[in-house]
Amino acid sequence: MQWEVVIGLEVHAQLATQSKIFSGSSTTYGAEPNTQASAVDLGLPGTLPVLNEQAVAMAVRFGLAVDAAVAGRSVFERKNYFYPDLPKGYQTSQMDQPIVGPGVLEILLEDGTRKSIRIHHAHLEEDAGKSLHEDFQGMTGIDLNRAGTPLLEIVSEPDMRSAKEAVAYVKAIHAIVTYLGISDGNMAEGSLRCDVNVSVRPKGQEAFGTRAEIKNVNSFRFIERAIHFEVERQIELIEDGGKVVQETRLYDPDADETRSMRTKEEANDYRYFPCPDLLPVEVDEAYIEHLRQTLPELPAEKRARFESELGLSAYDASVLSASREMADFFEEVKDVCGDAKQAANWVQGELAGRLNKENLDITVSPVSAAQLGGLIKRIVDETINGKAAKQVFAALWDGEGKSADEIIESRGLKQVTDTGAIEAVVDQVIADNPAQVTQYQEAEPDKRGKMIGFFVGQVMKASRGTANPQQVNKVLKDKLDSLS
Amino acid sequence: MALEHSDVLRAAHLARLGLASQDAEAYVEDLDRILAMVDQLQQVDTDGVAPLAHPLEATQRLRADEVTESNQRERFQQVAPATEQGLYLVPRVVE
């Protein structure tokens, strides 16, 4: 039987506010336990929530970025359940009337095709604290620093049909929230967390299969692997005559499997009702319009501009616009050097390769955008050739100079274009390699092109890479051919 | 809507209220009569009436996004039943 995979995602993005959604506590990551848990965050008797205006603005900006209807009126509700990391015994969230209505997000697949994924809605809610399971006198420790951090929960329709699409979707969400500056998108610190709903159905069947929800999958790689595992598990189960149970599962990256979350509980009954401590949130047209005017350029717009204005290929434009950091870096390089294509090649080639190798993010690149732009500028104006450029890049990476110009100067890497100087080196190389010259002369003319490479290499070596390769080629060819 | 013994036990469990099954009996009787009184509401015609959550129907005021709280852990944990290394302690949570 042919199976079709159906995936829907709930992405929780921690909003990059200074203070919490309902209190004036800091949201800084990594503080000592419970030092950022105020009376309100602890749910001390008598305390009350007051909504953070930036959390609202950020949610609205997200809504605008995905062409969603922003609700003029949204309502906070209480989701009631007991858990030690939930201080009040309820999570303040939005259920029936979320702030962001249906929207749509375009994703880009590896083969270059695009697909629209519908967003069901996005709503504001507060994060819970953390349980620390190290042994404290046989007990669990609770840190409530994270409690009350604003979250935007972005709920997709079940529109994805493969793990790759799911990953592309999360990457697109990541790009949008970081472009908007509403989340730092740091998955390792939990700033972006995903719950993945997976089901399978026979190809051609319209009705959805029973889904399992995989909680808290927190890296692109884990999302892909968790889905792969879960899909195989479900198909095997059904093909063996079993049934998929609707349940919550946990992905264990070490075992590379999903496991049912052990629960003695009957189905949860969260008893949602409007939070009586908070009033309906109203945003008017003028406010929404104001936020719309101040939206930054978004990934899709940037990609289009990279293609149309800068003449980049569709592929280059997509890669370079995928994250705000990447796009900002590229644009700075381009502005400094004045050549978009060269900038694109270097950012995606030499720089990306080296960053990848050292497992570094572009935000901490040892070679700054200004430095790289300065380097490319010298390639464009033919001060240096490509070979020397690589040396300069390596030197910049290793911090051996402040700028490309400084390194070019101190190492004498300036390209030699003086024909007389090149001819002298060429003559010397010919004189030093009589055997190869003879071979060259005896070769069929159509084989000579390949053989000339040896002489070019020797000339470049002798000039410490500074000779202009095109000139070297021409002079060598002329001289060698005239010898025969 | 009559209230069953099982409803009381279920609600007590959802509310994490320890309630021995025999104690629940007494509650069932009281609560059943209270709900019978509440059931008068079912007779009221409320077609076209919007629910009223707050008496003044005002809208939410927003707070500026500023950090106004400082660390008061010592003070707050003085009233806590069990803490260690700044953490609140609870019986082992198994996930």
Place this chain on the structure above:
Amino acid sequence: MSSSIALHDKTLSELAQGLEAGEYTSRELTEAFLARIERLDGELNSYITLCREDALRDADAADARRAAGNAAALTGVPMAIKDIFCTEGVRTSCGSKMLDNFVAPYDATVIEKLKAEGVVILGKTNLDEFAMGSSNENSHYGAVKNPWDLSAVPGGSSGGSAAAVAAGLAPAALGTDTGGSIRQPAAFCGITGLKPTYGRVSRYGMIAYASSLDQGGPMARSAEDCARLMNVIAGADPRDSTSVVRGVPDYVEGLDYNLKGLKIGLPKEYFGEGLSEEVEASVRAAIKVFEDAGASVQEISLPHTHLAIPTYYVIAPAEASSNLSRYDGVRFGHRCKDPQDLEDLYKRTREEGFGDEVKRRIIIGTHTLSEGFFDAYYIKAQKVRRLIRQDFLDAFDQVDVLMGPAAPTPAFDLGAHKDPLSMYLQDLYTIAINLAGIPGVSVPAGLAGKRPVGLQILGPHFGEQTLLGVAHQFQQITDWHRQRPEFGQEQA
């Protein structure tokens, strides 16, 4: 009034004048009240916690402030606080075993305001556990007795505050009112109590029972005293989203009210079955006083009145069930011994920490919010709530104020309503006011034997100034508010 009146019988306003005139210091005043409480409260049980040291320190500070010429209107005046308002460094129990060990680490907004004014806090008064009750018999700290008749309840849930003020153990007190908890005990104890418009007084630091109904307010010897306290505690609070941003009038200025032409509505539903004859007689006599002073009276209908109690017993327990989930033995309050696991920690802590009535309401609220019942109960109740509010909005299109009894009977005997449902039905005249969010004041209007009767006056949203003006004018004509129980007099 002359200074021949004993200190403990004076009104807050008179005591403020005496301080200003230098007749006594705040320390003398505070010591006099503390001594009186220590002598007499063993019998009444109106206080849970006495703040002797803090009070004397604050009294000295108030005297110093007055000496420096910086005294505010109520600087140095002592008062009592219902033990539902968080007071920094002082146990705030809410009448519950759950919070018996809870020393609040912060001040409620109204407490901050009172402290800034220089008011001296004598102590924290008794109440029904988490303000759930109408008789003060649901307190972990025991029942409170009514100083007018020690076999009667003081009303609830602000029973300790009402009894303390009536017995001269405090000139005034702060109470809270979710379904009548200021007005009914004020009526039972012969004092004046105002429930302000929902949102007029900050709820921050006031331990929540039912958030969309709770409101704090003054309980005192006169409408004038209530006005002076309202001048201190009313106003928007940035820490309470439901407090209302709206100018606060000078309530003392509003006392100078002309009753001539005042249009009074009498809701016929408040004079029906269940109203005791003696209460009705006192209330009608009081209304006659207004008519004689030039007010007009007309009958009004609030057709959804009979639905107020059913509506309340859906909405209040639902909100309470959620509000009380935070008492889980983790961050503050009671925690059971040696919990075996998480579930045991929650269940035993809450079983031990909460009393019967609180459990009852948590179970009702949890049940009505749960799947399959939510629409039929909660949403339905919210719709009826709108109808109930509309009754009042319509009434205030026709009249300036509504008048009627605060409770169907005078204070009942301790133990009279063992059945919770029969207790609930006692709140017939007060509960709708909280559902509608309007203000109401109860003023002493007679005695039924030894037990006081309260006249309830209701106004439109933010009509406190009018209510207090009308009540004050009544108190200029009558002296019911000047009557004192025999309790504690001979020892004075």
